[in-house]
Amino acid sequence: MKWNTTDVELYITAKEYVDTALVPLIPISLDDRMKQLSSMSEFLSILSMEIEKKFKGRILLIPTFHYVMDDEKKVEGLQIWERKLQQAEFNHIFFLTSDINWKKEESYLSSSLVWIPAINLESLPMEQAREVMKQQVEQIISLFMNEWKKKD
Amino acid sequence: MSKRNVSRRQFLNYTLTGVGGFMAAGMLMPMVRFAVDPVLAGGSESDFVATKQKIKDLSTEPTRVDFSFTQVDGWYESEVTNTAWVYKTKDGKIVALSPICKHLGCTVDWGGDKEHPEQFFCPCHYGRYTKDGMNVKGTPPISPLDVFTTKEKDGILYLGQRKPHGEA
Numbered sequence: 443m444k445w446n447t448t449d450v451e452l453y454i455t456a457k458e459y460v461d462t463a464l465v466p467l468i469p470i471s472l473d474d475r476m477k478q479l480s481s482m483s484e485f486l487s488i489l490s491m492e493i494e495k496k497f498k499g500r501i502l503l504i505p506t507f508h509y510v511m512d513d514e515k516k517v518e519g520l521q522i523w524e525r526k527l528q529q530a531e532f533n534h535i536f537f538l539t540s541d542i543n544w545k546k547e548e549s550y551l552s553s554s555l556v557w558i559p560a561i562n563l564e565s566l567p568m569e570q571a572r573e574v575m576k577q578q579v580e581q582i583i584s585l586f587m588n589e590w591k592k593k594d
Numbered sequence: 595m596s597k598r599n600v601s602r603r604q605f606l607n608y609t610l611t612g613v614g615g616f617m618a619a620g621m622l623m624p625m626v627r628f629a630v631d632p633v634l635a636g637g638s639e640s641d642f643v644a645t646k647q648k649i650k651d652l653s654t655e656p657t658r659v660d661f662s663f664t665q666v667d668g669w670y671e672s673e674v675t676n677t678a679w680v681y682k683t684k685d686g687k688i689v690a691l692s693p694i695c696k697h698l699g700c701t702v703d704w705g706g707d708k709e710h711p712e713q714f715f716c717p718c719h720y721g722r723y724t725k726d727g728m729n730v731k732g733t734p735p736i737s738p739l740d741v742f743t744t745k746e747k748d749g750i751l752y753l754g755q756r757k758p759h760g761e762a
């Protein structure tokens with residue numbers, strides 16, 4: 443389910459079925475990395491939307507956690523979200539990112555961090571971009587399903 | 595002046611309510627419009643979308659068919675890709691089922707559950723449907739999968755409106 447009125451209303455009535463929260467993590471910077479980061483942002487947004495579409499009834503897609511690229515405090519910021527989500531009784535929390543820097547912070551988080559390298563979609567013809575995206579989505583889908591199986 | 599005449603104040607009141615009512619209606623209408631399910635609102639009634647699927651390549655095994663169209667959803671107009679599970683019945687009829695689970699809207703897969711290879715499977719809460727789209731009792735979904743209307747033109751499959759089972 444998405445963060446909009448229709449879906450949130452549905453979420454409220456069907457809470458017991460929605461046990462998974464998905465939070466995309468996207469960095470922002472206004473220097474020479476701007477272009478690369480905006481492309482990363484685009485890739486990750488499409489990816490999260492596709493995952494939401496596949497698992498609409500079980501996942502709540504939380505609005506993206508944006509942070510300034512070199513911000514040291516980003517981990518603390520995310521930990522606050524993580525606590526809130528745990529309190530809201532999400533049994534599975536996934537953070538989805540293309541920013542490699544999170545890899546070294548992984549131990550500070552108790553949820554699953556899914557890192558997936560960003561693909562420069564606009565460099566590909568539409569058909570191919572779709573195909574590539576499909577494969578990425580498939581990978582994450584099976585990852586989620588395995589994770590659910592473990593705890594179900 | 596007889597009492598029946600509308601006094602100046604009353605007159606003003608009437609007019610104001612009139613105008614006010616009008617304004618309220620004007621504000622409400624767009625909201626109602628946005629609230630309408632985009633699937634219902636999408637295009638005119640008779641819209642059929644061409645797929646890349648050749649009719650002669652269809653078998654009795656459900657295959658995934660993607661099709662794209664422009665959808666106006668509230669504020670945005672976007673290119674949407676939809677999917678249908680399509681197969682031919684033994685007597686040659688074409689069936690196109692919507693993959694949207696009728697429980698809470700996940701996407702179902704044909705044969706997604708190893709123990710029930712001849713059924714549609716929803717990975718979210720393990721809902722199941724038989725090949726004709728009927729929900730399996732005892733699993734969460736309470737109604738059958740929706741059905742797309744279909745059309746054949748020049749050997750190509752066209753998909754139309756999505757309708758509740760039994761209405762297409």
Ligand code: FES
Pocket residue numbers: 459499500695696697698699700716717718719720721734735
């Ligand atoms: S959304 Fe398909 S079983 Fe719940």
